Amino acid sequence: MQAGKNEQxxxxxxxxxxxxxxxxxEAILYKTGKIHKVGSVDDGTTEMDYLEEEKQRGxxxxxxxxxxYWKEEKINIIDTPGHIDFISEVKKSLTVIDGAVLVLCGTAGVQAQTETLYNLCLQDKIPLTFFINKMDRNTSSYDRAFNSLVESFGNYFIPLSLPIFNREEDFVxxxxxxxxxxxxxxxxxxxxKKEPIKFLTFEELPSQYIxxxxxxxxxxxxxxxxxEKDEELLEFYLQKNSLSGFEIGKLKRIIKEKTAKREIFPVICGSAIKSIGIDNLLDSIKNFLPKxxxxxxxxYTPSDExxxxxxxxxxxxxxxxYDKQTGKLSLVRIYNxxxxxxxxxxxxxxxxxxxxxxxxxxxxDKKTEIDEAHNGDIIGIIGFKESETGDTILSDKSYLFMHKHFTTEPVINMSIETRFVKDVEPLISALDIISKEDNSFSYKQNKETxxxxxxxxxxxxLEVIQHRIKNDFKIETRLGNPSIAYRETxxxxxxxxxxxxxxxxxVTNHFKLSLSLTSGEENKFIIKTTKIEEQYLSFFENFFSNTFLSGPTYGYPIANLEIILNDFIKFSNDVDILFLGETLKNxxxxxxxLSNPTLLEPVMKLDIIVDENHFSEVINDLNSKKVDIIEMKVLADNSKYxxxxxxGPVSRFFGYSTTLRNLTSGQGYFTMEFLNYEPSSKQI
Known part of the structure; x- marks a missing residue:
């Protein structure tokens, strides 16, 4: 069996x-014929949420x-988590997509994670289509959702569809x-389920609908x-005071071109659970997101060219x-x-x-074996022994790399111990597998204790990982209290x-090294010199990668450091690698x-929703924690909230779920996301 070469x-x-x-x-899978029965998140029967933990938690x-496949176009889809604790999975997915659909709740509009995702797509210049979902709910409002997009991100949004209701105000x-x-x-x-009936008359909508x-x-x-975005369109619009009569094919090409450049964002409305608007969303993906x-x-070369x-x-x-039956499975995007x-x-x-x-x-979690895959495909490969997440693979021996920086630094630590002594070594093996799958998770063992x-x-x-250790590896464990995942820089x-x-x-080993360290927005190493022989290139790449794992001052992982190898000149015929490594380390x-190292701690942003009856208690508690209140406002969809x-520092929010639940009698909820690292007041 072979992968198709359709436009995709x-x-x-x-x-x-x-x-x-x-x-x-799920609605897209059903509409395109990929599945023949729509699953439910509540029942744990959706096609893409296949882990037992996903089914249980919803x-x-x-x-x-x-x-x-939609209208002869191949669409590779990556479904991603919505909870902020699993943002690493989202970041990995964003590195390999051509465009994205950002789903918006028609009731809530733009929410905390919506803003995070928009900004991540902005950084990677990913074109977006927005889908205002849940229009079937009586609390939803197209006006409110659309306006929240404009208020949050600017006036770049163009509506491509508008909701229709019957006289009972049901979304139809x-x-x-x-x-x-x-x-x-x-x-x-x-x-x-619902299937569309087309009313081809533009001038009139049947009287039973509004x-x-x-x-x-x-x-x-x-x-x-x-x-505003096209001279020909502007001239036509100024003459006619309308775009009616402008060639529809050319109009779609203009929307596609401006969407690709992120000058506009198309907005579609519908209800996924009712299957309304899904065909229109698929048309938008096909017509307006890049191929x-x-x-x-x-x-990039090692010198960042x-x-x-x-x-x-x-x-x-x-x-x-790491699949139980087949072993290590590498998910690969083919670029050429x-x-x-x-x-x-x-x-x-x-x-x-x-x-x-x-x-x-x-x-x-299902796999179909094929003999060959093509440009643009998302595939699974078995056979790689040492290649890992984040690695570039090439057909020839050249030192070129894709700079896909999606490492997500952990923000809290917990101790973990097995119920039985015999399970310690199996636990280490399990943690090693999980850390290779999840780049936002890490572990370490104290050699002395x-x-x-x-x-x-x-x-x-971490609770989800603990449950996975029990379900997949059959190891009973206990977690300790959370502590701070410090960094240094x-x-x-x-x-x-x-x-x-x-x-x-x-044998004489004679060489010169020139090294620079500077603060950066992320960990990065650059090899400026182009005179390095192949055998030393990979040594420097691996050395600098491992350098970030433990800082020389406090012993914590290093953050926001740029290492630049300015020069490496070899005067002797060869240089002993161990001696080179020791010299470079020193x-x-x-x-x-000499660069004034400092300790950093993670700072988190919380988006808290609370009813007016408990608002004062929550504010008083936040003030007692000495955190910064950035914004307070009444919810547009419900003035009682x-x-x-x-x-604030992550340490101020340990156990906040319990705190908020007690303060609000279970009426309040919040989301929390990593914001940045800032110098810590802790002295070591």
């Missing part, structure tokens, strides 16, 4: 938790890939602004926003899964060329060749150059200590 795109479906993201994905925990369909067609959905007897009071305002907004062959991919669309096979490992079973692929970071033993098309400490993005994250920039010569086993430590946004 790769998208992510992203959302704040409970916006209906998984239900939207939330997405890991990203999952699948492929559908939508008006397609582009095609000027009303779509009304009527219930049939099978699972209460649309928005501001219908004309949205039509004008659509026309004006588009006219695989329209997106440039960039690789860009190489755009190199003519060779290129793939990127964005996720690793065809990958075939039996191919040998070069990993420049590891400086090794790997063999592709098996290739699979993926559908959640034997105590094991695990680190993750939040208490829920430098506050001054420094450089030093040294020249060393030493005789080892009768040089790094010396420069680091208020939104409070605060930030």
């Amino acid at each position: 795109t790769t998208i992510g479906i992203i959302a704040h938790i409970d916006a209906g993201k998984t239900t939207t994905t 939330i997405t925990i890991v990203s999952a890939a699948t492929t559908v 369909g939508f008006y397609d602004i582009l095609d000027k067609i009303y779509y009304i959905y009527e219930s049939n007897n099978e699972n209460n 649309t928005l009071k501001d219908y004309n305002r949205y039509i004008h907004l659509f026309e004006e926003k588009l006219a 695989t062959n329209e997106v440039d991919y960039i690789l 860009e190489v755009i669309n190199p003519n060779k096979k290129v793939g990127f490992i964005f996720k690793t899964i 060329g065809n990958f075939s079973k039996g191919d040998k692929i070069f990993n420049p970071r590891k400086n090794i060749w790997e063999k592709i033993s098996h290739i699979y098309l993926l559908h959640a 034997g105590q094991i400490e695990i680190s993750g993005m939040g208490e829920l994250h 430098i506050t001054l920039s420094n450089s030093k150059e040294i020249e060393v010569s030493k005789i080892i086993k009768g 040089l790094f430590f010396e420069i680091y200590q 208020k939104r409070i946004i605060v930030k």
